[in-house]
Amino acid sequence: MSKGLNVHSEIGKLKKVVLHRPGRDLVNVKAEEFEDVWIHDCFYLDVAQKEHDAFADLLRSEGVEVLYMEKLVAEALDACPSARAEFTDTFMAESGIVNPMLEQAVREKLDAISDSHQFVLEAMGGYRYRDLELPRVSTTLSMMDNEDAKPDDLVLKPLPSSYFSRDPLASVGKGVLLHHMYWKQRDREVPFYEAIFKYHPDYAGTPIWYDHKKPWHIEGGDVLNINAHTLAIGISQRTEAAAIEELAKNLFWGSGNSEIDT
Structure with a gap:
């Protein structure tokens, strides 16, 4: 692996x-x-x-x-x-x-x-x-x-929607978005993925382009990783414009590890 x-x-x-x-x-x-x-x-x-x-x-x-x-x-x-x-x-x-x-x-x-x-x-x-x-x-x-x-x-409460594993996060380049899910119940899934990128020997230290503790919602279904330099994100009920703006700041100016420029 x-x-x-x-x-x-x-x-x-x-x-x-x-x-x-x-x-x-x-x-x-x-x-x-x-x-x-x-x-x-x-x-x-x-x-x-x-x-x-x-x-x-x-x-x-x-x-x-x-x-x-x-x-x-x-x-x-x-x-x-x-x-x-x-x-x-x-x-x-x-x-x-x-x-x-x-x-x-x-x-x-x-x-x-x-x-x-x-x-x-x-x-x-x-x-x-x-x-x-x-x-x-x-x-x-x-x-x-x-x-x-x-x-x-x-x-x-159980987490019965966890099999929708594309919703809580998205992989972009060498980093990952940990989403602040719109529904509070589903937001409880994200700490499981957070643990992977914090402690797992193969993934610890992965750049976090978006932290799910941010106040604005964003979900995986609205995020499309097109190529090394281009990311498309839709505004919807579950993804707020402020979240996209925060993510753009992190990708464009927050880290030298990001290749996204559009």
Whole structure:
């Protein structure tokens, strides 16, 4: 596997691709929760995985190197002693969990997982009340806010749209855009990719042309890498003009590593 990025166009022969294989994150959602987690339909996991594997095999048969996001994140977390703790802090900060007892319970559940690959899958898959070790409502004041919660209610929402792996980021030249996604639920996917470019031995130090912590939204579907010097970006509901302006500043004047001039 070659190290680093060197993507001068999205047009032409595909050499390497990052996928996410559907897992528990895709099915740990009930119909009435679709809007909360930004998904539109039920899936049969075995069928989805079978179709995904056929797609991945087809890519390999054409000479494409297939990488899996969840494996890259696990390798990144294993590569640096502080990586997992730092990632967990970021992940929990963006989880949307405001109750400190629930936040602590989710942390403890994740911290108990020794295998980094399983840790990533669990973080993406989400948790319900029944999955966690929680104090009785009567024993803690903070848990009184959740006294009406049912065992099947979500605490940590899953990330069922993660298989759309082109949305959270875009590769441009030797660097990458980490997008500030329009939907808050989908923006939670970006720290997984951030960990890859921060800690992974093959990708650490990759220039970040756009930081997803910026206040303006931008998404991968509006970004087209045309050639080594030209990038096309559309303004839409999910991509703001201010984000494009910020990106242009970074590409044109922010780094000598950028070849983009149009």
